[in-house]
Amino acid sequence: MAIIPQQRLFGWDEIEKLGDLERLQLVLEHMPDEGMMKMLECERGRGRNDYPVRAVWNSILAGIVYQHDSIESLRRELSRNGQLRFMCGLENDIPTAWVYSRFLKKLLGRPEYVDDIFNTLVSELKKLIPGFGEVLAIDGKAIDTNAKSRKKEDQLPADGRRDTDANFGVKTYRGKLENGTLWEKAKSWFGYKLHLVIDAIYELPVAFSLTKASCAEAPQAHQLLSKIAKVHPEIIKDCRLFLGDRGYDDGKLLSRLWDEHKIKPVIDICNHWKDGEKTRLLGNHTNIVHDYRGTVYCYCPASSKQREMAYGGFEKDRETLKYRCPAKHYGITCKGQDLCNCSQGIRIPLAEDRRVFTPLARSSYSWKTEYKKRTAVERVNSRLDVSFGFENHFIKGMRKMNVRCGLALCVMLAMALGRTKTKQFDKMRSLVKSA
Numbered sequence: 468m469a470i471i472p473q474q475r476l477f478g479w480d481e482i483e484k485l486g487d488l489e490r491l492q493l494v495l496e497h498m499p500d501e502g503m504m505k506m507l508e509c510e511r512g513r514g515r516n517d518y519p520v521r522a523v524w525n526s527i528l529a530g531i532v533y534q535h536d537s538i539e540s541l542r543r544e545l546s547r548n549g550q551l552r553f554m555c556g557l558e559n560d561i562p563t564a565w566v567y568s569r570f571l572k573k574l575l576g577r578p579e580y581v582d583d584i585f586n587t588l589v590s591e592l593k594k595l596i597p598g599f600g601e602v603l604a605i606d607g608k609a610i611d612t613n614a615k616s617r618k619k620e621d622q623l624p625a626d627g628r629r630d631t632d633a634n635f636g637v638k639t640y641r642g643k644l645e646n647g648t649l650w651e652k653a654k655s656w657f658g659y660k661l662h663l664v665i666d667a668i669y670e671l672p673v674a675f676s677l678t679k680a681s682c683a684e685a686p687q688a689h690q691l692l693s694k695i696a697k698v699h700p701e702i703i704k705d706c707r708l709f710l711g712d713r714g715y716d717d718g719k720l721l722s723r724l725w726d727e728h729k730i731k732p733v734i735d736i737c738n739h740w741k742d743g744e745k746t747r748l749l750g751n752h753t754n755i756v757h758d759y760r761g762t763v764y765c766y767c768p769a770s771s772k773q774r775e776m777a778y779g780g781f782e783k784d785r786e787t788l789k790y791r792c793p794a795k796h797y798g799i800t801c802k803g804q805d806l807c808n809c810s811q812g813i814r815i816p817l818a819e820d821r822r823v824f825t826p827l828a829r830s831s832y833s834w835k836t837e838y839k840k841r842t843a844v845e846r847v848n849s850r851l852d853v854s855f856g857f858e859n860h861f862i863k864g865m866r867k868m869n870v871r872c873g874l875a876l877c878v879m880l881a882m883a884l885g886r887t888k889t890k891q892f893d894k895m896r897s898l899v900k901s902a
Contacts, residue, residue: 469495469504469521469556488554491532493885494878495525495554499587503580507573522556523570529555531878536856538567575866581873586698588880589673593701595887596669600702602837604667604710605691606844607684608851609636610872612658614863632865633658636680638714656680659868661851662687664695667710667843670896671883672876673702677869685717692720696728706730708827710841713737718822725817731827733837736760750819755809761829763790763815769803778831779812787814788828851875 507520529551530541545552545561552558574580593599614630637655644650660682664674674691688711696703709724713735724730738759740747746756746764754766755776763776777796779789791812794801804810817824827834852858855875862868886895 469498469500469524488550490882491529491551491554493889494528494532494881497885497888498528498584498877498881499591500524500584503584506577506580510573517560518562518566519556520570523562523566525555526557526562527567527570527874528878531855531874532882534854534856536859537861538564571867571870574870578866578870578873581870581877584877585672585675585873585880588877588884589699589702591884592669592671592880592887593699595884598705599666599669599671600673600699601705602667602708602710602840603664603673603702603706604841604844605662605664605684605688605715606712606841606848607638607687607714608661608663608848609638609654609656609680610659610661610857610868611656612863612868613861614657630658630863632679634679634681636660636682659865660684661872662691663844663847664691665844665847667708667840669883670843670847671880672847673699675872675876677865677872679865684714685720688715688717688720689723692723692728703728703730708733708837708840710734710838710844712841716822721825722821725826732825733827733834733841734825735838736822736829749813749815752809752813754807755813757823759823761823761825763813763830765793765807765809767801767803768806769801774799774801775830776813778828781826781828782814783826785814786817786826788817788824789814850879855879 504521504524507524511520526541526545529545530538533544535541535544542561542564545555545557552561612630612633614633635655635657637653640652640654642650658680660678660680662676662678662684663672665672674695676687676691676694678687706728707730709730709732711732711734715734716737721732721734724732736759740759746758749755749757749763754768755763756766757763764773765776766773774793776790776793779791781788789812792801792804792807792810793799794804795810801807815824817826823829827837851872855878857872857875860871862871883895886892886897
């Protein structure tokens, strides 16, 4: 908490209710920024202190909480809102634009300050919230920039007015209509991509990284996983599931999650089978096949009728998936049951195909149920757009965007921490409701 020294005990506004300012009060009281404040004050030394570091920092947080898209918008709000100035620790004078520019420049030079605050908040939430981090979800969020794109030969050096770091990214969406028609839609943007790992139950961020828009998602998943394992080993230890869309369909990632951390991946799969291939023989079996999604079928030796085998669970010690005979499991009459050498069921080792066969079988009802939780990351992305202004911003440059994303996520976590400590569990995800 950035404590304001020598704060007035009573003021003209003590008889008024805080109202919407309670949201800012929650953030200021539970933001673990004391270490950063001392470092910045130490750097200032005995220089002029017309606008204290703590007051400027608190006003920047207020700008994020109240969705100001520019410093000038924040300054106008401070000039007409005495209660807000008082809460931030400002007197009658409002910091000039260059004061904010100089302060933000210091933050750009020390991005580890924001990272430390973010990691501290995640650790505190892990201690307070039961089950926090048990189900993680990952996704990449497109962030447009208002800067115009330039050809390589027209690139100019960075000067703060243009965005020389951004580039183009493309994301393709595919689906199937009710009548079976396949559709495909490609979205392109010029800017950046925010890679975000969240808790899928509480919808709170756990780790993030910012890259250019063209950066692939799977490599960033590896880096974020390593980062969480290093900074938050307690989260990796308790994590059960790791959710992601088909952009993270990477055999190395799927294997690493289970082999290194015993985390079951629930990641959608792309169809990489060529020439319209629909099924493949399974191992040495002559009448057992599977499709690219891991659904296992058997053929009756007598009638050659295809039936889906019943999933029987995962054997952790053997690292195999069990599948039962559909005739025995569902009570179906099968003419070739006595001739079938798989009537007692089969075991499929994960090593058969690490992309297709995962510890939580893709063909199971549990996989479908757990995968639905991945939509939590979409809701967090929506809050970043709507409540934190990333739909309409004026940020240019990788460093500025990285710090701005970090501050937004810190405010989100600080507000959740404050509501948790004040027993407002029903408002933990809310960014706009007052206490």
